Amino acid sequence: MLIMRLWNYIRGYVIIIVEGYFLEKFINICTHRQLRLWNVKWQKNSKVIMKLSINDFRMLKPIAKRTRCRVHLIKKRGLPFILNRYKSRKAFVIGSGICILTFFIISSFVWDVSVTGNNKVSTEVIMEKLCENGIKVGALKYSINPDNIVGNMMLQLNDLARISISLRGTKIQVVVNERVNPPDLINRNVPCDLVALKEGVVSSIVAKEGLEMVKIGDTVTKGQLLITGTIENMKIKDAQPLMVHSMGSVKARTWYEGSAKVEQKLLKAKRTGLKKNKYSIVLFTKILKLFHSKIPYNNSEHLEIRKKLCIGEYLVLPFELIVDQYYEYELELNEIDIGTAQKIASEKSIALAQEQIPKNAEIIKTGISIVQDDNGVSTVKALIECIEDIGVTQEIGGR
Amino acid sequence: MVQKTNKISENKQELSRKKDINNAPKQKFREKFTEMLELPKEIVLNMPKLTMLGNGDLIIENYKGIIEYDQDVVRVNTTAGIIKIMGVDIYIKEITTENIMIYGKILSLEFLN
Numbered sequence: 477m478l479i480m481r482l483w484n485y486i487r488g489y490v491i492i493i494v495e496g497y498f499l500e501k502f503i504n505i506c507t508h509r510q511l512r513l514w515n516v517k518w519q520k521n522s523k524v525i526m527k528l529s530i531n532d533f534r535m536l537k538p539i540a541k542r543t544r545c546r547v548h549l550i551k552k553r554g555l556p557f558i559l560n561r562y563k564s565r566k567a568f569v570i571g572s573g574i575c576i577l578t579f580f581i582i583s584s585f586v587w588d589v590s591v592t593g594n595n596k597v598s599t600e601v602i603m604e605k606l607c608e609n610g611i612k613v614g615a616l617k618y619s620i621n622p623d624n625i626v627g628n629m630m631l632q633l634n635d636l637a638r639i640s641i642s643l644r645g646t647k648i649q650v651v652v653n654e655r656v657n658p659p660d661l662i663n664r665n666v667p668c669d670l671v672a673l674k675e676g677v678v679s680s681i682v683a684k685e686g687l688e689m690v691k692i693g694d695t696v697t698k699g700q701l702l703i704t705g706t707i708e709n710m711k712i713k714d715a716q717p718l719m720v721h722s723m724g725s726v727k728a729r730t731w732y733e734g735s736a737k738v739e740q741k742l743l744k745a746k747r748t749g750l751k752k753n754k755y756s757i758v759l760f761t762k763i764l765k766l767f768h769s770k771i772p773y774n775n776s777e778h779l780e781i782r783k784k785l786c787i788g789e790y791l792v793l794p795f796e797l798i799v800d801q802y803y804e805y806e807l808e809l810n811e812i813d814i815g816t817a818q819k820i821a822s823e824k825s826i827a828l829a830q831e832q833i834p835k836n837a838e839i840i841k842t843g844i845s846i847v848q849d850d851n852g853v854s855t856v857k858a859l860i861e862c863i864e865d866i867g868v869t870q871e872i873g874g875r
Numbered sequence: 876m877v878q879k880t881n882k883i884s885e886n887k888q889e890l891s892r893k894k895d896i897n898n899a900p901k902q903k904f905r906e907k908f909t910e911m912l913e914l915p916k917e918i919v920l921n922m923p924k925l926t927m928l929g930n931g932d933l934i935i936e937n938y939k940g941i942i943e944y945d946q947d948v949v950r951v952n953t954t955a956g957i958i959k960i961m962g963v964d965i966y967i968k969e970i971t972t973e974n975i976m977i978y979g980k981i982l983s984l985e986f987l988n
C-alpha cells in the first residue's frame with residue numbers, strides 16, 4: 477500500500493525494539509488501546525522490532541510498565557522529524573525563502589525584448605515604439621497587455637502588415653511582417669502612355685493597346701515615348717484623337733558597368749595573436765566593468781560577445797556577461813602577381829555591376845576588359861548586358 | 876477447612892459445567908438460526924474470517940488476541956479456537972483491534988480446540 481506508506485511518512489513514525497517476556501501481552505494491550513502497529517518482526521532473544529506512529533509512541537510508556545517490557549527507540553522517520561531538524565537552522569530556512577521570493581520577483585519583469593522579421597523598418601524604430609507602449613527591459617510583466625499594444629503598434633507604424641507580441645517567461649518576442657506596398661497603378665480608364673524607364677536598345681515591342689512609337693533596334697533614352705495612348709484619327713484630321721490606356725511590353729537591351737583597379741600591392745590586416753579580454757557584467761540595466769584597463773595595442777579589432785543567463789529558453793534572467801575581445805593586428809603589404817590581381821579586380825567589378833541590375837532583368841552577356849592608362853595603372857571594366865522590361869506607364873498630360 | 880474449600884471448588888466447577896450445558900444449546904440455536912437465514916456468520920457468530928493468498932499472506936479478521944509470538948510460530952486466539960501458524964520468516968505486517976496480517980512463507984495452519 478503505497479498511499480498508506482506515504483501517509484505514514486507524512487505523519488511520521490518511529491521504529492522501536494521491545495524487549496521482555498510478555499511480548500504477546502504487550503502487543504495485545506497495544507491493539508486494545510487502538511494503537512496501530514505494523515511490521516512487527518521477531519528478533520533474537522525475545523525481542524520484537526516494530527513500527528508505530530509518533531502519537532501512538534507517546535501512549536506506550538504505561539503499557540511497557542505494565543508488561544515489564546523495555547522499549548528502545550531505534551529510528552525516527554518521516555516529515556515531522558525533518559522539519560524539526562530545520563527548525564534550528566533558521567538562517568538556512570530564511571535564506572531559501574528569500575531566494576525563492578527574489579526568483580519570483582525577478583521573473584515577474586521583462587528582461588529580454590527581441591524583434592524579428594523586419595527588413596526595412598529598423599529595429600530601433602520598433603523598439604522605440606514598443607518602449608512608448610510600455611514594453612522595455614525592466615517593465616513589469618503583469619502591466620503588459622499584448623493585445624492592446626499590438627493594436628497601438630499597428631496604428632503607429634504604417635509599414636507593418638502584422639505584428640505579434642508574445643510574452644514567454646521573461647522574454648518578449650516581437651515578430652513583425654512588413655507591408656509590401658502595392659505598385660502605383662493607374663486606373664484602367666485613365667488614358668496613358670508607355671515611356672522608357674532607362675536607356676537601352678529595343679529588342680522587342682508588343683503593344684496590346686496604343687500605338688508603337690519605336691521599332692526594334694532603336695536606341696531609346698530615359699523618358700522616351702514607347703507606346704502612345706493618343707491615337708489620331710487618320711481619316712478625319714480635325715477630329716478629337718482617341719485616348720486609350722496603352723498597354724504592352726517593351727523589352728530592351730541594357731548595359732551595366734562596373735570597374736575596379738588592378739592592385740598588385742595589397743594591404744592586409746593580420747592578427748598577431750595577442751588578445752585582451754575585458755569583462756563586464758550587466759545587472760538588471762546597470763553595466764559593471766570588471767578590471768578594465770587601457771588597450772596596449774595600436775591597431776586592434778574589437779569583438780563583443782554577450783552571454784545572457786537564462787533558465788531554459790524563455791526564462792531570461794537580468795544577468796549578462798559581456799566579453800570585449802581586442803585582437804591586435806598588423807598591416808602587411810603583400811605583393812601578388814598580375815594574374816591573381818586581375819582576377820580579384822574583375823570579380824570586384826562584376827560584383828559592382830551586378831549590384832545595379834534590377835531583379836527582373838535577364839543577364840545575357842558578361843564582358844570584361846582591361847584598360848591601362850598612361851601612368852601604368854590598369855583598371856578592369858565589367859560590362860553586363862541584360863534584357864529587361866523598360867516600359868513604364870505615365871498618364872497623358874500628367875507628371 | 877480443607878474440605879470446605881474443596882466443596883467450594885467443586886461447587887464452582889459444577890456451576891461452570893452447568894453454564895456450559897446452558898450455553899451449548901444457545902450457541903447451537905444461534906448457529907442454526909443464522910444458517911437458516913443465511914446471515915454472515917462472521918458478524919452474527921463473531922467467527923474469524925481468514926483470507927489467504929497462496930502461502931504468503933494471511934489476514935485474520937475478528938480475532939481475539941495473540942497468544943504466542945515466537946520465531947516461525949504465531950498462535951492467534953479466535954472464537955473458533957486457537958489458530959497456530961507455522962512458517963519461515965513470518966512476521967506480523969499489520970495488527971489492529973479487528974484484524975491481523977501475517978506475511979512470510981507459511982508452512983502450516985492448525986486449529987487447536
